[in-house]
Amino acid sequence: MNDKRTGPTTGDGSEEGGGREERDHREWLTARFEEERGQLRAVAYRMLGSLSEADDAVQETWLRLNRSGAHGVENLGGWLTTVVGRVCLDQLRTRRARREDPLEPAVHVPEPVVGPAAGVDPEQEALLADSVGLALLVVLEALSPAERLAFVLHDMFAVPFDEIAPIVGRTPAAARQLASRARRRVQDAVPPPDTDPARQHEVVDAFLAASRAGDFEGLLAVLDPEVVLRVDGGAAARGATKLVRGAAAVVEQALFYARFVPAGRPALVNGAPGLVTLRNGRLFSVMGFTVAHGKIVEIDVLADPVRLARLDLSGVEG
Numbered sequence: 001m002n003d004k005r006t007g008p009t010t011g012d013g014s015e016e017g018g019g020r021e022e023r024d025h026r027e028w029l030t031a032r033f034e035e036e037r038g039q040l041r042a043v044a045y046r047m048l049g050s051l052s053e054a055d056d057a058v059q060e061t062w063l064r065l066n067r068s069g070a071h072g073v074e075n076l077g078g079w080l081t082t083v084v085g086r087v088c089l090d091q092l093r094t095r096r097a098r099r100e101d102p103l104e105p106a107v108h109v110p111e112p113v114v115g116p117a118a119g120v121d122p123e124q125e126a127l128l129a130d131s132v133g134l135a136l137l138v139v140l141e142a143l144s145p146a147e148r149l150a151f152v153l154h155d156m157f158a159v160p161f162d163e164i165a166p167i168v169g170r171t172p173a174a175a176r177q178l179a180s181r182a183r184r185r186v187q188d189a190v191p192p193p194d195t196d197p198a199r200q201h202e203v204v205d206a207f208l209a210a211s212r213a214g215d216f217e218g219l220l221a222v223l224d225p226e227v228v229l230r231v232d233g234g235a236a237a238r239g240a241t242k243l244v245r246g247a248a249a250v251v252e253q254a255l256f257y258a259r260f261v262p263a264g265r266p267a268l269v270n271g272a273p274g275l276v277t278l279r280n281g282r283l284f285s286v287m288g289f290t291v292a293h294g295k296i297v298e299i300d301v302l303a304d305p306v307r308l309a310r311l312d313l314s315g316v317e318g
Contacts, residue, residue, distance in 0.1 A: 285301050
């Protein structure tokens with residue numbers, strides 16, 4: 001009679017030995033993935049401009065790793081980076097198709113990373129070091145998905161074009177052109193922000209003080225003549241969504257919203273000075289400032305209640 005038992009056996013090549021090796025491999029994969037999680041989240045946030053979507057992309061990357069087992073992969077970190085890149089590329093393409101809906105707001109402010117004003121955590125430090133402010137993320141939103149991927153992976157994470165090319169379905173030379181085109185658009189649209197945090201805080205504090213005081217001239221003094229104010233109220237509050245250009249027009253808006261400033265709490269928004277505003281005890285908006293050459297060149301306000309609800313404001317709201 002043939003023995004059809006399927007339980008563990010012993011000896012070389014046994015099920016018990018093979019099972020142990022597989023378990024060891026899975027444990028190793030889990031440990032290595034956790035080592036790479038921060039890097040993958042950083043890539044996904046710069047690709048998607050949303051921490052909640054970035055976390056979803058990282059989770060999908062883990063599922064793909066778990067399914068494949070990554071046997072024979074020599075550079076697991078590089079492999080994971082390309083996988084999360086593919087996941088993000090798919091999400092960007094889906095998002096672009098969705099935004100063709102006329103009900104979507106015309107102005108889009110990415111979801112910021114918000115932290116307490118006192119002290120900078122590692123995530124905020126990385127955003128500050130890479131100058132990944134809201135102004136940059138807004139420009140990245142305007143790129144094609146392939147341009148954004150090539151720029152983020154190569155310029156921010158030094159991924160070779162040979163590895164980027166298969167993700168976007170192009171040759172390495174074409175991938176290089178994608179990154180170059182994106183780089184030019186970023187450089188043309190986003191002035192390099194001031195690198196001195198103290199100077200940034202000084203300028204933003206002066207803006208907020210002038211807003212509280214209704215000081216028209218004081219506001220003009222800290223705004224770049226070509227300053228841009230971008231407010232994203234979301235689909236439910238499209239009337240609050242607006243794009244305002246020019247110092248005089250932005251001053252008018254600042255004076256209009258000045259009544260909310262006293263309820264605001266200083267915060268770090270993508271590594272730069274910002275303001276979390278409460279209204280009737282509830283989160284009303286998150287405001288980020290871009291300071292360049294001692295002037296505010298961009299103010300980005302997220303007031304979409306749906307996306308505000310997804311933000312982690314621990315240490316700021318309390």
